Amino acid sequence: MNTKVAEDTVAFAGALADASRRVIRPYFRSRLAVEDKSDTSPVTIADREAEAIMREMIERRYPAHGIYGEEHGVARPDAEFVWVLDPIDGTKSFLIGRPTFVTLIGLARHGQPIFGLVDQPITDERWMGGAGHPATHNGIATRTRPCSSLAEARLNATSADMFRGANGEAFARLKSRVKMVTYGGDGYGFALIALGTVDLVVEAGLKYFDYCALVPLITAAGGVATDWQGQPLGPNSDGRVCMAGNNHIHREALGALAGP
Numbered sequence: 001m002n003t004k005v006a007e008d009t010v011a012f013a014g015a016l017a018d019a020s021r022r023v024i025r026p027y028f029r030s031r032l033a034v035e036d037k038s039d040t041s042p043v044t045i046a047d048r049e050a051e052a053i054m055r056e057m058i059e060r061r062y063p064a065h066g067i068y069g070e071e072h073g074v075a076r077p078d079a080e081f082v083w084v085l086d087p088i089d090g091t092k093s094f095l096i097g098r099p100t101f102v103t104l105i106g107l108a109r110h111g112q113p114i115f116g117l118v119d120q121p122i123t124d125e126r127w128m129g130g131a132g133h134p135a136t137h138n139g140i141a142t143r144t145r146p147c148s149s150l151a152e153a154r155l156n157a158t159s160a161d162m163f164r165g166a167n168g169e170a171f172a173r174l175k176s177r178v179k180m181v182t183y184g185g186d187g188y189g190f191a192l193i194a195l196g197t198v199d200l201v202v203e204a205g206l207k208y209f210d211y212c213a214l215v216p217l218i219t220a221a222g223g224v225a226t227d228w229q230g231q232p233l234g235p236n237s238d239g240r241v242c243m244a245g246n247n248h249i250h251r252e253a254l255g256a257l258a259g260p
Helices: 007-027 045-061 091-095 165-175 187-195 214-220 247-258
Strands: 066-069 073-075 081-089 102-109 112-120 125-130 133-137 154-157 180-183 200-203 224-227 241-244
Touching: 007 045, 007 081, 007 102, 007 112, 007 125, 045 066, 045 081, 081 091, 102 187, 102 214, 112 187, 112 214, 125 187, 125 214, 133 187, 133 214, 154 165, 154 187, 165 247, 187 200, 187 214, 187 241, 200 247, 214 224, 214 241, 224 247, 241 247
Parallel strands: 066 081, 154 180, 154 200
Antiparallel strands: 066 073, 081 102, 102 112, 112 125, 125 133, 200 241, 224 241
16 A cells, blocks of 8 residues: 555545444444345445435545445545445444444555555444555554464354355364454454454455455554455456455465365
8 A cells, every 4th residue: 555545535435434324323223124135135225324314425525535434325436535334333233232333444445455444433442554654453552362373363254155165164263273263243353453453354255344444454463454365455346355464474374275
């Protein structure tokens, strides 16, 4: 990440998260109506309204910037700077009243994620980090946890159900080589790498808005974020994600995923 993100842009990302919080909080545990999208994933009025307010703010402040949102689509995708938004990452957790969903706000330049913000509106937690900005958790510097080997690593994934066929076999190999495996959390689980409580998160089937904000955050905290082949994550990645607290754990994880 060789582009330092301007301070006023970082402040604006925080303002986006503040606005999203104001929309989301009143809906939490309110038994609101749920719709199923074409891929059968759930969506609520909270998802749509939170993204809508963020998009309005971006259009006013940075009309030349692009926007890539989960709920309201893509605008100006070829712009130099593109905001990548997932208003509620973990809608299922949101629906059952579990405060592990997050708002993801990423900024990419020429397709390269350069800044990320992860916000949990209920527990009042916010992670930020990216080019020229060390990772923070609620304004306090945060780093990944020292972990010397995969055998000592704490692995998290949102659900075992996301791994099918060859992906399932690969994940089983990885799972057998770590010390601890936990499930659940969506983007919150990735943010725990930056907090230093989780060492490794591996997932499959993710979309750009699921990981764009996480790449610069994890990197700024001292970690590594790639696809399963060790390639940079971008808008055209295949959705298989491997993020780790350090290079050594990351290399071992990729080896386990590749087999045998």
